[in-house]
Amino acid sequence: MIRRLLPLILLAAPAVAQPVVEPIGDGGSVGVSIQNRSVHPLPIALGPVDGDGVTARLARYAAGGFRAQCIAGARGEAPALAVAVDGRATPIDVPPIGFPDGPPVLWISTERSGRAALEAVVQGAIPSARVTHLEPDAVPAGFAALRFARLILIPAADLGRLDPARRQALADAVAAGVTLVVGTGEAGAAPDVLQGLAPIALGEVRRPTGALADHLSRASARRALEPSGRARPLMIADGQPVLVEAAHGLGRVRVIGVRFSELEDGRLARAALTPPGEPLGHVLRWLAQAPPPGETRASPFGAHIWLLLTILAALVAVTRRRPRLALALAVPWWAVALVLPPQWSATRLDDARVLYVPVADGALAVGTLDLTLTRGGARTLDAVIDRVALEDARPGGACLIDGEGAAGWIVEGEAGSPRRITFFARLDTLPEGADKLDELPEWPAGVLAGATLRRVQDAPLPTALGPLRVDAVRAEPRAPAAATPEVLGGP
Numbered sequence: 001m002i003r004r005l006l007p008l009i010l011l012a013a014p015a016v017a018q019p020v021v022e023p024i025g026d027g028g029s030v031g032v033s034i035q036n037r038s039v040h041p042l043p044i045a046l047g048p049v050d051g052d053g054v055t056a057r058l059a060r061y062a063a064g065g066f067r068a069q070c071i072a073g074a075r076g077e078a079p080a081l082a083v084a085v086d087g088r089a090t091p092i093d094v095p096p097i098g099f100p101d102g103p104p105v106l107w108i109s110t111e112r113s114g115r116a117a118l119e120a121v122v123q124g125a126i127p128s129a130r131v132t133h134l135e136p137d138a139v140p141a142g143f144a145a146l147r148f149a150r151l152i153l154i155p156a157a158d159l160g161r162l163d164p165a166r167r168q169a170l171a172d173a174v175a176a177g178v179t180l181v182v183g184t185g186e187a188g189a190a191p192d193v194l195q196g197l198a199p200i201a202l203g204e205v206r207r208p209t210g211a212l213a214d215h216l217s218r219a220s221a222r223r224a225l226e227p228s229g230r231a232r233p234l235m236i237a238d239g240q241p242v243l244v245e246a247a248h249g250l251g252r253v254r255v256i257g258v259r260f261s262e263l264e265d266g267r268l269a270r271a272a273l274t275p276p277g278e279p280l281g282h283v284l285r286w287l288a289q290a291p292p293p294g295e296t297r298a299s300p301f302g303a304h305i306w307l308l309l310t311i312l313a314a315l316v317a318v319t320r321r322r323p324r325l326a327l328a329l330a331v332p333w334w335a336v337a338l339v340l341p342p343q344w345s346a347t348r349l350d351d352a353r354v355l356y357v358p359v360a361d362g363a364l365a366v367g368t369l370d371l372t373l374t375r376g377g378a379r380t381l382d383a384v385i386d387r388v389a390l391e392d393a394r395p396g397g398a399c400l401i402d403g404e405g406a407a408g409w410i411v412e413g414e415a416g417s418p419r420r421i422t423f424f425a426r427l428d429t430l431p432e433g434a435d436k437l438d439e440l441p442e443w444p445a446g447v448l449a450g451a452t453l454r455r456v457q458d459a460p461l462p463t464a465l466g467p468l469r470v471d472a473v474r475a476e477p478r479a480p481a482a483a484t485p486e487v488l489g490g491p
Helices: 002-012 115-125 156-161 164-175 210-215 267-273 280-287 303-321 323-339
Strands: 020-024 029-035 042-048 054-058 063-071 081-085 088-092 105-108 131-134 151-155 179-183 200-206 222-227 232-237 240-248 251-256 347-359 362-373 377-382 388-394 398-402 407-413 417-427 433-439 452-456 470-476
Touching (some): 029 042, 042 407, 063 081, 115 131, 115 267, 151 156, 164 240, 164 251, 210 232, 222 232, 222 240, 232 267, 240 267, 388 398, 398 417, 407 417
Parallel strands (some): 179 251
Antiparallel strands (some): 029 063, 042 054, 232 240, 362 417, 388 417, 433 452
């Protein structure tokens, strides 16, 4: 009887699921994937080795997991992480972000051949570039795993194959400073495939003639490009745009009218693949103007709890001699206790500085959070904005965990340790700005050239920690001046 029931017993028992850790996207993040092989829901978590982390729950037979992104501190170390499956924790190795050969150029395509030839063309514009191939289904659904790519190349047909989450991650990576290059020479892409990314419509496919045919000997097709709004032609051939660019947040979208496989080293390829001047560096310098976080002497109590304890001691002393006076003092004491609760939190947010850059469908927040660890050890801070990416964490390290509908920051250190976390976050709405503060005429040509800065009230931050002070401004860029496009084959 037991032998007959044994297969059912084994089927009903939770199966041991081993986490798989592997680099994803641009290699600056890792994916921690777990397969639930049981009929029961499986609780999973990722966080500090000794502490609670970001939790999720896998349905029966479902696959899922987390994305992790870590920044090393001054000593070259990042917080140690462990994944817990059904309560059993296993330490995992999540290397901090580092690109010894430089960040890659991502080529997203269903094509499985042609990477070496494309890399040779890319190296004409970026000599040290290395091209990494990704299938469209392998594109991460979070922009933190795409943000460090130098360029992202994708055919228009494959852009149309991305599901909404992956397409949104790609758009968010561009908003955070990535340059996206879309090849359009092949048929199969919808005319509005660039909607939400750039105001560029795709026309019909024709055979290349004239200057374009002379420049690209292998080209067999040319797509008509129809820019509007903020999009502008960078290069024209035979009187028609063959390379068009539009700003998207801090990044750029460039659309080229031929296939990547038919692109050759030359003026057109270099104009399409050379990274533009980067306004991101100027944003980070603006953030760095805030004074650095300083060392503090941590206490497990907030300053006001000592005041409450002093009042309590006075009440005890008064009660022995004048009970009525003690009762009269007790009422405001309880009122103070309700207004000023004890600060038992192990982390305090001292300051925040955020710049909000408008994007077509919302805003990009680039900011710093100055934290003090009031108690030593490792802990997880809830992230209330889940579309977040790390840029830096000094002087100690930090990790960002993105899970199944939840996210969190992992920090660790000794009591009194300061931490400045530099982050990116994507918001669906642009916060309202009040009085004009400043203009930025000295910034280079780009989305923030001549931007007007306005103070933002009640600025949204990616953590649930209550800020003491937030320097938050909204950038209102000027419209870029029209530029004369380069003529391919012209004088």
